[in-house]
Amino acid sequence: MTDATANVRIDRLRSGLKARYARERRFKAYGLLAIAVAVGFLVLLLGRIIDQGHTAFYSHTVTVPVYMDPARVDRAYPQGTNFEQLVAEQQLRRLGVIDDAQGTKATEMRRLFSSELKFVAAERVQQNPGIIGQTLPLAAPISDDADLYFKGEISSATPQDQRRLSDQQIQWLDRMKADGLVASHFNTGLFTKGDSTEAELAGVLGAVIGSALMLLVTALIAIPLGVGAAVYLEEFAPKNRLTDIIEVNINNLAAVPSIIYGLLGLALFINWMHLPRASPLVGGLVLALMALPTIIIATRSSLKAVPPSIREAALAMGASKTQTVFQHTLPLAMPGVMTGAIISMAHALGETAPLLLIGMISFVPGLPHSFTEPTGALPSLVYIWENASERAFHERTAAAILVLLAFMIVMNAGAILLRRRFERRW
Structure with missing residues (x-):
């Protein structure tokens, strides 16, 4: 009886192991299938854009x-x-x-x-x-x-x-x-x-310059404010109900649809502050509001990843709290901070809805020369050209999308390289 019972248990264990291994194989197969489907859709999308825009x-x-x-x-x-x-x-x-x-x-x-x-x-x-x-x-x-x-x-x-x-x-x-x-x-x-009413004369240089000016305004405002807010909340702010409310609202703002930021920019910067409509200044301010939550969250995550022993060692050597944060903690967290900032800038570069609400859908010939001149941006140019009646604008729409994708790929690749170059393993 004992040998028979042992054999039954062994058979059950073997069948259980087979079932578990089978589930693991199915799970891996589902994962590979999901990756293959995602890559297939990406290749299909890029292939369609390249096929339409290469001419x-x-x-x-x-x-x-x-x-x-x-x-x-x-x-x-x-x-x-x-x-x-x-x-x-x-x-x-x-x-x-x-x-x-x-x-x-x-x-x-x-x-x-x-x-x-x-x-x-x-x-x-x-x-x-x-x-x-x-x-x-x-x-x-x-x-x-x-x-x-x-x-x-x-x-x-x-x-x-x-x-x-x-x-x-x-x-x-x-x-x-x-x-x-x-x-x-x-x-x-x-x-x-720059842009033109005639398709054979239309180019993307004006939109590229407009996007660059907007991103410059966005970076100058969002990165210092975002990093400063994150450092204060993570390292200096007392842990109480007020800071808990601020943290919850920052996380909520990161999930707010971008068109809401466009409505805010229209009401605040144009209708109330009377800043120039469709200018890189207004566009940069709106995108800065949208990028702030992402930069704050990424910076706080990078600061949390620094081992507490770094802070304790600095304090033990007589460094003040401020010296510990700005001479030890923040420099070690800088790779993650830079990565989050670059990714947020790349995200802002591809936003369209906020720009449409602040007037960047009108025809603007020529090239912008200042932050207050009306101009276009690559996402809004794609929207304008796609809605044009001339057939030749459609191929230029796909070409503008390829240019926009190239900029975003370069920015994301830069973020990855910076992280790999300066990241430290703890």
Whole structure:
């Protein structure tokens, strides 16, 4: 009986071990499946953005021979010359197309070129007035629709009433390409120009500068205040009901939706303090309010991670409480403090809702030069371009998202490197 009972118990133990090992294997499989699903969605999202936005990083130009007709080019004020009409008419003659009395063909030809053409031609004449009366090659920027056609985004197989280019315009573009006049190149204008109502001239530089100015204001306000508040609450504040209430509210503020901070900024900074609307100053103040709870929580966690023996040793050597905190505790907690600050800045960089409420959804051409000028930001620029009717803005939306993601990846990578470089194991 004894041997039989022992065998039964051993069998039960073995079956229990098998069941436990099976549960562990299933748990690991579920974890790997969850990671695979998350990575799959991330790859799908990034792949979709890259597929839509990679075409924005290159563009096309058409190099056409242009006769600078002395009768039509104003030597004293070349900007007043209608270069678009001049180029269109000469291109029609080169292609052997006869225009009607209303100039319909010339109008269709003009739509293939960007309005930037007149500024490029005027600059050439202004730099060298001697070219008037000569025929010279001019690298003419083309319109967004013509550029999309060369990129394969517009197809001639699509019915004419469903595309913005007519069959005649497509034939002219094919003829230009066959003659070797069309060239593709890296779209430097995407990174060197500000926003524009014309998709082929729009760039992200203005939004990048606006985001940088806002983050500078945010960092100058949120990091000192956040670190100072965290040091006081963790090291100096007495533990009573008041500090408990403050800690609970700080944790609650970290979970408040960002649009609430936008409403607060609208009411406080714009309606009450009358600060400039849609300026980096207001945007930075709103983002600073939003980043403060995150910085305070991260700093307090870093201070708590410093072993009490460090404080006790400093105090035993005769250091004051202030000297202990600022000469020993805080320097040792600095890697975590810097990591929390950088992550909070990266989070603020990608916020959109607060910026929409303080007016950063309006069209702002050019580049900002101060903290009080109206400007845009990368998240608001993505919102504006995605809502634009022109199809070419959609590819630039994806390109702007890639630029924003690149900045956020760099900032998060910097936080990880700083932590690994300065972190100490206790």
